[in-house]
Amino acid sequence: MIAMFLNLQVLVPLFFFFILPVLFFFFLGHSSAGLKKKKETDSRRTITLPKTYPLIGSYLAIQAVGNRRIQWLSDMVKISSGATFTFHRPLGRSHVFTGNPATVEYILKTRFSNYQKGRTAINILSDFLGTGIFNADGNTWKFQRQVASHEFNTKSLRKFVEHVVDAELSNRLVPILALAAAQGKTLDFQDILQRFAFDNICKIAFGFDPEYLKPSAERSKFAKAFEEATEISSKRFREPLPLIWKVKRALNIGSEKKLRIAVKEVLEFAKHIVREKKKELKEKESLESVDMLSRFLSSGHSDEDFVTDIVISFILAGKDTTSAALTWFFWLLSKNPRVEKEVLKEIMEKSEAPVYDEVKDMVYTHAALCESMRLYPPVPLDTKETMNDDVLPSGTVVKKGMFVTYHVYAMGRMESIWGEDWAEFKPERWLEKLQTGKWNFVGRDSFTYPVFQAGPRICLGKEMAFMQMKRLVAGILRRFTVVPTVAKGVEPHYFAFLTSQMEGGFPVKILERVHSD
Numbered sequence: 445m446i447a448m449f450l451n452l453q454v455l456v457p458l459f460f461f462f463i464l465p466v467l468f469f470f471f472l473g474h475s476s477a478g479l480k481k482k483k484e485t486d487s488r489r490t491i492t493l494p495k496t497y498p499l500i501g502s503y504l505a506i507q508a509v510g511n512r513r514i515q516w517l518s519d520m521v522k523i524s525s526g527a528t529f530t531f532h533r534p535l536g537r538s539h540v541f542t543g544n545p546a547t548v549e550y551i552l553k554t555r556f557s558n559y560q561k562g563r564t565a566i567n568i569l570s571d572f573l574g575t576g577i578f579n580a581d582g583n584t585w586k587f588q589r590q591v592a593s594h595e596f597n598t599k600s601l602r603k604f605v606e607h608v609v610d611a612e613l614s615n616r617l618v619p620i621l622a623l624a625a626a627q628g629k630t631l632d633f634q635d636i637l638q639r640f641a642f643d644n645i646c647k648i649a650f651g652f653d654p655e656y657l658k659p660s661a662e663r664s665k666f667a668k669a670f671e672e673a674t675e676i677s678s679k680r681f682r683e684p685l686p687l688i689w690k691v692k693r694a695l696n697i698g699s700e701k702k703l704r705i706a707v708k709e710v711l712e713f714a715k716h717i718v719r720e721k722k723k724e725l726k727e728k729e730s731l732e733s734v735d736m737l738s739r740f741l742s743s744g745h746s747d748e749d750f751v752t753d754i755v756i757s758f759i760l761a762g763k764d765t766t767s768a769a770l771t772w773f774f775w776l777l778s779k780n781p782r783v784e785k786e787v788l789k790e791i792m793e794k795s796e797a798p799v800y801d802e803v804k805d806m807v808y809t810h811a812a813l814c815e816s817m818r819l820y821p822p823v824p825l826d827t828k829e830t831m832n833d834d835v836l837p838s839g840t841v842v843k844k845g846m847f848v849t850y851h852v853y854a855m856g857r858m859e860s861i862w863g864e865d866w867a868e869f870k871p872e873r874w875l876e877k878l879q880t881g882k883w884n885f886v887g888r889d890s891f892t893y894p895v896f897q898a899g900p901r902i903c904l905g906k907e908m909a910f911m912q913m914k915r916l917v918a919g920i921l922r923r924f925t926v927v928p929t930v931a932k933g934v935e936p937h938y939f940a941f942l943t944s945q946m947e948g949g950f951p952v953k954i955l956e957r958v959h960s961d
């Protein structure tokens with residue numbers, strides 16, 4: 445058995461890393477005609493659909509684009525008829541990518557039960573997420589969704605904004621920014637926002653403060669292990685064949701060994717907190733805390749593995765999504781002083797520490813965040829597995845077991861959806877001016893704008909995310925200006941594993957607004 449694994453461990457990488465590159469150069473040398481006819485040109489380049497070869501499909505084309513996969517697939521979706529593109533993976537497997545709102549509605553709502561997370565994705569994430577809501581289908585998912593939905597009511601949201609977010613903002617974030625401003629220090633703003641979001645979501649999910657944003661604090665072991673587990677688990681999706689990570693896991697080598705250690709660390713820590721909470725609950729009979737874990741436990745769900753899995757899924761869902769959105773938001777704001785001015789105007793009309801209703805009423809900021817996530821969605825792609833053979837509204841035939849991905853990033857950049865000015869950062873496309881002179885928010889349907897997914901599995905934390913982001917934007921911009929130190933003319937690179945990131949971080953200087961205005 446071991447010998448077989450060792451053979452595979454040698455043969456599989458040999459095929460993908462040695463034989464394939466040789467084939468690549470062979471085809472490149474002999475067949476530029478191998479590319480299909482030109483489909484679309486822009487001022488800088490010609491965009492073409494990739495050639496498909498026997499056995500390897502279009503693997504070479506996607507390898508050649510390196511870390512521009514999202515952008516390349518977006519181009520393919522945009523030039524394909526019905527905004528639906530079939531990518532041919534090695535060994536005859538096909539994968540459909542779509543940017544067609546009718547198809548998105550079809551897979552996320554009309555034929556919801558036919559397009560599930562599926563076995564492949566669940567297997568990939570199960571070492572880390574177990575059967576938590578993010579990694580479950582059918583009744584396991586439904587039950588968690590029903591129980592968790594109760595936790596996202598107005599009362600919880602109000603407490604969240606007025607206690608958790610406010611405390612993290614005024615006790616940690618503002619002092620860090622004030623110090624950076626005084627010292628003229630450059631900060632990685634993406635890292636700061638990620639730490640802010642991690643502290644927030646742990647407090648909500650566990651009632652536990654990992655103190656990740658505390659100045660000069662050691663990165664907590666839990667946060668570090670969580671990050672490592674997320675990154676390695678999501679890299680499993682990138683392996684050309686699932687067999688590769690499975691073999692590495694069986695042999696406990698390389699990244700899989702690191703994953704095992706990280707997951708053990710996360711689970712041990714999470715279970716320790718669950719036990720402590722259970723003890724507390726027994727002693728006090730009812731808990732005052734508002735965290736989800738306490739609520740789950742006090743409503744009779746006491747199975748340790750079950751509640752641990754749920755809580756971990758929530759941390760994952762809330763950890764890097766809001767920070768990704770805010771990173772790009774502050775980048776776009778720095779390039780669009782007119783929009784920043786409008787946002788600031790709205791903030792200055794509220795009190796210094798705006799309460800829930802005031803935050804809710806920040807309509808222009810809400811629109812600016814929607815607009816920023818249109819161009820830079822925190823979750824750029826979302827994949828479903830087909831349960832039974834079907835035909836999509838675009839006419840594409842899908843077979844049982846095939847993957848269908850809706851391409852959120854592409855959809856935010858399609859002229860057919862947003863018009864000729866799709867590339868402009870324009871919050872006003874989400875707004876109408878009322879006779880009173882106030883803005884009114886005009887939403888888009890969630891199948892055209894599936895940034896939070898859509899249908900029965902639409903993001904549970906959407907409203908909480910907006911409240912957190914708006915409160916944070918108000919807290920920062922009222923006092924500071926965020927000035928990127930990215931060289932002039934350089935566009936930061938957008939890439940993603942599960943959630944999007946700015947490659948290399950987001951270096952900024954912080955200026956006290958009093959001095960800068």
Ligand code: HEM
Nearest residue numbers: 577761762765766769822823895896897901903904905909
């Ligand atoms: C800007 C911020 C956010 C964005 C763009 C976002 C987006 C998404 C997306 C695209 C999904 C679907 C993922 C999938 O099933 O593959 C999702 C699911 C989910 N999100 Fe969010 N999310 C955000 C913030 C949050 C926050 C702060 C929380 C929790 C407090 C949260 C909780 C959840 C949960 C529990 C699910 C799973 C829902 C289900 O499967 O039924 N999200 N979110």
